[in-house]
Amino acid sequence: MTLLAVEDLRIDLTGAESRHVAVDQVSFSIARGETFGLVGESGCGKSITALAIMGLLQRPLAVGGGSIRFDGRAIQDLGQDELQRLRGKRLAMIFQEPMTALNPLLPVGRQIAEMFVLHEGAGWREAERRAIDVLARVRVPAPELRARDFPHQLSGGMRQRVMIAIALACSPDLLIADEPTTALDVTVQSEIVDLMRELCAANRTAILMISHDLGLVASMCRSVGVMYAGRLVEMRSSADIFKAPAHPYTRGLVASLPRLGSRAAAGQRRLQEISGVVPSIADFSAACRFNPRCDRATEVCRTDDPVITALPGGGFVRCHHHG
Amino acid sequence: MKLGANLSIGGSLFLLAVAVGILAPWIAHTDPVMDANLMMAEEPPGREFWFGTDAQGRDIYSRVVHGARISLTVGIFAQLINTIIGTALGLSAGYWGGWWDDFVTGLTNLLLAIPSLIFALAIMAILGPGLTSLLIALGLTNWSFTCRLARASALSLKSQSYVQASKVLGYSDVRIMFTQILPNMLGPLIVIGTLGMGGTILAEAALSFLGLGIRPPYPSWGSMLSEARDQITTAPWLSVFPGMAIFLTVLGLNLLGDGLRDILDPQSRSRRI
Numbered sequence: 351m352t353l354l355a356v357e358d359l360r361i362d363l364t365g366a367e368s369r370h371v372a373v374d375q376v377s378f379s380i381a382r383g384e385t386f387g388l389v390g391e392s393g394c395g396k397s398i399t400a401l402a403i404m405g406l407l408q409r410p411l412a413v414g415g416g417s418i419r420f421d422g423r424a425i426q427d428l429g430q431d432e433l434q435r436l437r438g439k440r441l442a443m444i445f446q447e448p449m450t451a452l453n454p455l456l457p458v459g460r461q462i463a464e465m466f467v468l469h470e471g472a473g474w475r476e477a478e479r480r481a482i483d484v485l486a487r488v489r490v491p492a493p494e495l496r497a498r499d500f501p502h503q504l505s506g507g508m509r510q511r512v513m514i515a516i517a518l519a520c521s522p523d524l525l526i527a528d529e530p531t532t533a534l535d536v537t538v539q540s541e542i543v544d545l546m547r548e549l550c551a552a553n554r555t556a557i558l559m560i561s562h563d564l565g566l567v568a569s570m571c572r573s574v575g576v577m578y579a580g581r582l583v584e585m586r587s588s589a590d591i592f593k594a595p596a597h598p599y600t601r602g603l604v605a606s607l608p609r610l611g612s613r614a615a616a617g618q619r620r621l622q623e624i625s626g627v628v629p630s631i632a633d634f635s636a637a638c639r640f641n642p643r644c645d646r647a648t649e650v651c652r653t654d655d656p657v658i659t660a661l662p663g664g665g666f667v668r669c670h671h672h673g
Numbered sequence: 674m675k676l677g678a679n680l681s682i683g684g685s686l687f688l689l690a691v692a693v694g695i696l697a698p699w700i701a702h703t704d705p706v707m708d709a710n711l712m713m714a715e716e717p718p719g720r721e722f723w724f725g726t727d728a729q730g731r732d733i734y735s736r737v738v739h740g741a742r743i744s745l746t747v748g749i750f751a752q753l754i755n756t757i758i759g760t761a762l763g764l765s766a767g768y769w770g771g772w773w774d775d776f777v778t779g780l781t782n783l784l785l786a787i788p789s790l791i792f793a794l795a796i797m798a799i800l801g802p803g804l805t806s807l808l809i810a811l812g813l814t815n816w817s818f819t820c821r822l823a824r825a826s827a828l829s830l831k832s833q834s835y836v837q838a839s840k841v842l843g844y845s846d847v848r849i850m851f852t853q854i855l856p857n858m859l860g861p862l863i864v865i866g867t868l869g870m871g872g873t874i875l876a877e878a879a880l881s882f883l884g885l886g887i888r889p890p891y892p893s894w895g896s897m898l899s900e901a902r903d904q905i906t907t908a909p910w911l912s913v914f915p916g917m918a919i920f921l922t923v924l925g926l927n928l929l930g931d932g933l934r935d936i937l938d939p940q941s942r943s944r945r946i
Contacts (some may be wrong), residue, residue: 404841438843451838457858464852516842578794 353556354403354524355379355462361398361407361580362414363631370631372411373399373580382523383554385547387567387588389603390577391628397558400526403558404443405433421523442517446529448509452501459485459497467517484515486506488545507538511545515527518549525550526558531566543570549609564603568592573665576600579629579639586665596667597646599624638670646671681933686925694741701735707943718910725804725910727900736892737914743893744922747807748874754812755873756866760855766820767827768850777824781817789814790879797885801886807886811873833857866889868930871923878919894919925932 351557361373371579373395376623380386388396401407403418418425419601420441428436437443450451453461463477478497485493488511510530512531517525527546531539547570550557561567567574568588575585576599582596595601605622626643629635638644650670658666693700702723718725724733766777784792793810800806829849830836836853844852880886881895889896894915901911 376833434843436843437841443838443841445834445841446837447834450834453835453853453857455838456852464844465842468848513838523796 351382352379352419353382353384353421353587354558356399356403356416357419358401358416359397359399359413359418360415361402362412364410364412368632371414371580371634372631373402374415376416376577376580376582377580378575378585380524380556380558383551383556384573385550385557385559385571387559387561387571387574387576389561389567390562391562392607392613393628395578395580396577397528399454400443400558402562403526404437410498415470424430435469438465438522439520440523442520442522443511443528444513444517444530446532448506448513450531451513454501457498457500458504458509461497461511462497462516462519465516469520481515481519484519485512487549487590488512488515488518490515504630506534507542510534510538512540514542514546514549518553521553521559522555522556524556526560528560529562532561533564539566539643546570565607566599579634580631581639581668583640583669584665584667586661587663590661590663590665596661596672597640597669598646598671601641611662640669677932679928679935683925683928683930683932686860686921687929690741690745690922690925693738697738697742701732701738703732717908720766724914727851727897727908727910727911732896733910733914736894736897737848737894737918738913740892740894740897740918741922743804743891744874744895744919746879747804747877747893748812748870748922750872751808751811751815751877752866752873754808755816755869756819756862759816760862761824762816763820763823764827764858766853767824768831768846768854772863774824777820781820781824784814784817789817790876793876793880794883794885802885802888804887807877807880809881811876815869815873815876818869819862819865822861823858826861827854830854831882842916861934864930864934864937867926867933871926871930874919874923874926881938 356378357375359376360371360372361368363372374394376399378386381600388399390396398407398411401411402413403420403425405428407413413426420436425433452458459478459481462481463472463474466472466477466480467474470510482493482497485497490508490511496504496508501512504512510533514530523595525546530546531542534542543566546557549555557571559567559571564574564576568591571588573585573587574581574591576591576597577583578597578599584591584595584600586596591600592604595604602622602624606624609622624643629639629642636655637653638647638651638656641647646649648671654670656668656670658668659672661672718733724737726732727736762777762780766774769879796813797806800809811894829891831854839849839853877886877893878895878898880898881893884896884899887893887896889900897915898912898919901908901915904911
């Protein structure tokens with residue numbers, strides 16, 4: 351059953367005398383309890399897609415077309431009040447910087463408890479008690495003591511656990527994780543990812559994971575969408591995308607992952623890279639947006655916009671020369 | 674070392690003034706209004722009358738002590754009204770933006786363009802002298818600096834990620850303002866509130882000096898100065914002691930404000946380390 355359906359989403363960036371399309375033709379859906387990943391470079395539009403789902407786009411950004419349906423209801427049609435009730439209770443989000451996403455002046459226990467007071471009408475005493483339970487669930491040691499700590503007294507990993515605790519406090523239906531582990535070191539990263547996966551599986555919470563790290567997303571999500579310059583260029587199951595990436599950009603991403611034990615890691619071979627930079631939002635061409643960086647680009651790539659081609663085994667790719 | 678000195682000297686002066694005000698009925702020697710004795714008029718300071726007596730033979734010391742009650746009441750409560758108005762307007766304007774921000778900013782600029790004492794004078798002229806009118810007049814005319822500060826803080830705080838995060842968690846605007854933004858701007862607000870209190874006490878003294886504040890025969894430091902001005906050459910103690918009281922209280926509040934700023938401002942704190 352579909353929980354979130356994004357249909358042909360377009361996000362406009364409206365300036366004083368110009369209008370640019372930051373994101374367009376983005377469609378994907380997430381079923382209850384499913385995990386879906388969005389991968390792409392900085393500025394490709396993945397984070398604003400997430401904000402659009404939360405109904406939090408702010409000027410100069412706005413949804414310009416298409417629809418986002420959460421549990422059958424269009425997000426754009428909901429009033430502020432309804433959105434507020436949805437956020438935090440059924441739709442939760444974790445941010446990149448656990449350092450700054452917590453209020454520095456409140457003990458973390460209180461910040462978790464606030465969710466119960468806000469969304470479930472609990473009393474403060476009961477809420478504080480439940481906050482300790484939630485802290486224990488995200489495996490914070492000595493939760494009764496940590497609940498009284500202020501954010502600056504906790505390490506980055508602990509703070510991200512607290513963020514997860516806040517996000518999952520009300521057992522939401524969908525958790526959007528925007529680069530949840532980017533600011534953490536690698537060992538903590540895997541702990542946090544395991545924790546998120548485990549807790550969400552237990553609650554049947556669907557996850558929309560946003561990252562630039564294809565490896566991380568593929569290990570966590572059942573299917574992956576690759577975004578480039580405001581568009582989805584490939585969407586497949588994680589296993590397929592690693593085995594046989596269809597889009598040249600995806601292929602580049604897969605090739606640029608360092609692998610433990612391979613010759614690249616031992617310094618025998620240069621790590622693969624994708625040359626060039628992402629086009630600026632003002633320079634999106636009518637042709638294939640990846641063609642200046644693509645090693646397979648031909649004449650048709652410089653003139654025609656590639657359309658979506660369905661792939662055998664599910665998913666699609668947007669490329670003239672796929673396969 | 675200087676940090677601690679500001680705070681402790683300023684704090685002690687202010688606390689001393691507050692203590693004198695609270696304990697006035699017990700430490701005053703005579704009733705400040707009723708115990709007039711024309712036989713003892715304009716006695717210089719001495720053993721019996723520490724600060725001397727005025728033209729009606731009333732004990733200046735007792736009047737200064739009682740005057741602390743009025744000056745501090747007006748100073749504290751009028752400044753409290755200023756802080757509440759300024760914070761409410763500035764915080765909501767900075768957070769919401771849009772037409773409300775334009776309106777509040779315009780109002781603040783308008784208020785800053787009118788000398789606040791003149792504005793307070795006009796309000797006093799309409800309401801008539803008295804303690805309540807003083808509180809209203811001074812409480813409604815000095816909130817512009819607080820408002821600007823609150824607006825600027827709200828503007829910078831609202832883009833902090835924890836404020837954004839609380840929006841994502843379904844907090845309402847009012848809840849965000851009270852739980853996320855207000856607590857984080859409290860430091861500078863306390864500092865400017867303390868500094869402003871000194872200004873409010875001075876403004877009360879000025880209004881009373883001009884005869885629009887506390888009505889005689891009740892003593893406020895400003896009205897005592899006003900009554901003393903004819904005898905400033907013949908009986909200088911009439912003006913020196915209430916003047917000293919104003920000076921020390923306002924000095925104390927300013928030092929306290931500076932001391933608090935040094936403690937509450939994270940930048941100056943890191944400089945110390």
